[in-house]
Amino acid sequence: MATSRNAREGEVFESVYSVIALVFILVACVEVLDAATVVDVYRLIQYDLAGVPFGSRLASLNHHAGSSLFDRGTDLSRTVVILPVRELNITFIREYIGQRQPLGGLLLLLPRMFSSENRGNMGGDDQNLGKENMRNILVELEGLLIHANIPYPVYFAxxxxxxxxxxxxxxxxxxxxxxxxxxTGGFKLVVTAPEPKQLASPTITNIQGWLPGLKADGDSSQLPTIAIVASYDTFGAAPALSVGSDSNGSGVAALFEIARLFSILYSNPKTRGRYNLLFGLTSGGPYNYNGTHKWLRSFDQRLRESIDYAICLNSIGSWDNELWIHVSKPPENAYISKFLMVSLI
Known part of the structure; x- marks a missing residue:
């Protein structure tokens, strides 16, 4: 199955760990103990890919707060650094993480324009341009964090x-x-969280629909089949903050609309095609399309052999009035040798 996430062939998520979607961070003034505030925070995801750990395995925090990573020679092993994303130097952060510098924890502050309270508010052209630039920075930062093994807790707020x-x-x-x-006083950041545990094999739920084509003798099972597929889940640096409008909400919406239109056409024998239409909503898209693999394996041989084309709708809302079509290489597995996998990306 072609994928816009550039998943390498044969790689699967061998294990997925429980994540803390929403916890509380207590910022307390340790000098006089009369100032405290509670902030909603979201922990960086952790997972294994082909046995290699990514993200961060650590969750608990109980360290003093700092505001800079730039002080050379300063011991930050017991400091939680608070960094607004709008002030980040991505190159420096990449080098800092790559060198595995000691740090007690990292709290990344996301711009309030992306919070649920401000979502949907449209400003002027300058504000929209700034939002688009910030979104590009967030995408780059997310790619950095989810592809690194970070030895300290990372949170977002x-x-x-x-x-x-x-x-x-x-x-x-x-x-x-x-x-x-x-x-000396200052602020301490505290997160009390249980040790994350490895999840057992997660439940994979697939949904499918079927529109039989028209055959002269009435036996539609002898007709060829076109499969239209979309993965319905998403993935992000912080699971509770994952935005799936185009990964893959756009593909799901397109599949529903295609199914709706063809159900109208197929309700009349005069406009029913000579192909069976198979619609599939599959889970496990971020996990190397494990849900799709399971769905394909569930077919009986006659159905597999009847499929002439399989079209995967993925991230089709990324471009204005354009669709990019990616045709996969010929599969090595014989039982899907008749598939023409097309991904609209």
Whole structure:
């Protein structure tokens, strides 16, 4: 199955770990213990790909807050650095992670324009351009985080007035050159979370529909078949923040509309085609299309042999008034040798 995620052949997610979709981070003033705020945070995903761990295995935090990674020689092994994404230097972050520099934890602040409260609000051309530029940065950052093995907890939160006030105070404290400690005061970030556990093989649910074609003798089982398939789940650096409008909400919407139109045509014998139409919504798309593999294996031999074409609708909302068609290479597996896998990307 062709994939826009560039999944390497033969690689599957050997194990998927439970993730903390929504926890609370307590920012407490340790000097006087009279200032605290609670912020919703989302943990970086963790998973194994072909036995190699990615993401972060760590969840708990109980370290003082800092605001910079740039202070050379400073021991940050017990510091949680708060970084607004709009201020990030992606090149520096990539090098920092690649060198596996010691760090107590990382809290990345997402622009409030992407929060659920502001989603759907359209501004002027300048604001939309800024949003598009920021979205590109987020895509690059997400790709970096999900393809790295990070040895410290990583969390995401949305900017708001509370966290902005805390960050301003942390920056003011850092400017004095005196790092926050239990004796000097400052802010501490606390997340209490259970140790993430490996999930057993997740349940894979596939949904399919069927429109029989028209044959003169009435036996539609002898007709060739066209399969139209879309994967319905998504993937992201923080599962609870994953946005699937084009990965693969667009493909699912297109499949539903195609099924609706052809169901109208096939309801009348005069407009019913000489092909059976098979519609499939499959899960496990981010896991090397495991759901699709399971769905294909569930077919009996006669159905497999009747399929002339299989069309995979994936990320078709990425381009304005354009569709990119990718034709897969001839499969080595004999039982799908008749498939022409097409991905609209």
């Amino acid at each position: 949305f900017e708001d007035d509370k966290i902005d006030t805390v960050l301003a105070d942390v920056k003011k404290n850092d400017a004095t050159g005196q790092p926050a400690t239990a004796t």
